[in-house]
Amino acid sequence: MPMAASEISDMIKAAIPDAEVTIRDLVGDGDHYAARVVSKSFAGMSRIRQHQAVYAALKGRVGGELHALQLETAVPQEIISE
C-alpha cells in the first residue's frame, strides 16, 4: 500500500526530532520517493548507520509496503565545518 509523503516525513521526525526532511515523489504514484534527511545526530556515523537510522524510523516499511525510497543523509553544514 502506498504511503503519503507526509507520513514518511512524520515517522522520520518522530524518531529523529531534529531531522530536516525533504521528500520528493519520483513518479507521482505515492510509492517511489526520494528523501533527504539532515540531522545533527548523524555526526560521526558511517553512511550505513545513517541510512539504518532512517530505516529504523520507518519501522520496517521500507522494503515492504514502501518499495522505493531513494535515500540521502547528511550532517548539517555548520557541524561539518566546526
Next chain:
Amino acid sequence: MSDAQTRIADLVKNNDVMLFMKGTALFPQCGFSSRAIAILDRLGAKYETVDVLQDPEIRNGIKEFSDWPTIPQLYVKGEFVGGSDIMMEMFESGELQELLGQPSPSGDGK
C-alpha cells in the same frame, strides 16, 4: 546460524565484489539494481551477482544478514558497503574506485 545465513556468509567471503540484486547483470529487474550494475560496469569492476528473485531464502536472509531492508546490496572484501544510493555517493566522491582498487581517472594508475 540458519542455512541461508551460512550461504550468504560464504558468498560474501568467497567473492571480493559481491552484489545481491534483483535480476541479472544483463537484465536487472529493478531500477536500483540496474543503477548498481551501471556503477560497477563503469568502474570496470569484476563482480559476482546473485539474483534474489530466484532465491527467496537469500532474498529474506540478506535483509537480516546486514540489517538492511532493501536490495541491491554490495559487499566488498567481506564488508557490507551499502545499497545503490550509497554506491552512487561513493562513486561520485571517488571512494568506491578506491575501495575497489581501481585507478582513479586523475591518478597515475598501476
